Amino acid sequence: MTPQEARELIERALAQVAPESDLTALPPDADFRDALELDSLDFLSFVEALSDASDYRIEEDDYPALTSVAEGAEFLAARTGPG
Template sequence: MTPQQARELITDALSQVAPDADIGALAPDADFRDVLELDSLDFLNFVETLSDASGYRIDEDDYPEFATVASGVEFLAKRV
């Protein structure tokens, strides 16, 4: 998976979890859980949506890799 494809999957998943948020204005290195005020259930929905879309199982041990869009892109680009 290319970084661009990973970024699109992440932003699409975030858009589904936080439909009213301006995902395009989100800084790549910002902690999107804080910025978008996602609670643990929202984050779990994000991870499940992203896992389904990417075809890659994202385990709980991998959750810290999705603190920012940039770190999530790097994780997916290396593994998928």
């Protein structure tokens, strides 16, 4: 998966848990939990949606890598490999 593909998966997963949010206004390096006011259940729903969409099991130890769209995309692209 490329970083761009990973970014798109993250944005789709965020749109599922925060459909009222304007993701176009979210800077790639912003902490999306704070910016979108996600509570812990919202975040877990995001992780589940992202894990399902990427076919990569995201563990609790991975959560710190999922603070921003940019960091999350780098993390996911590195874990899922090319293509």
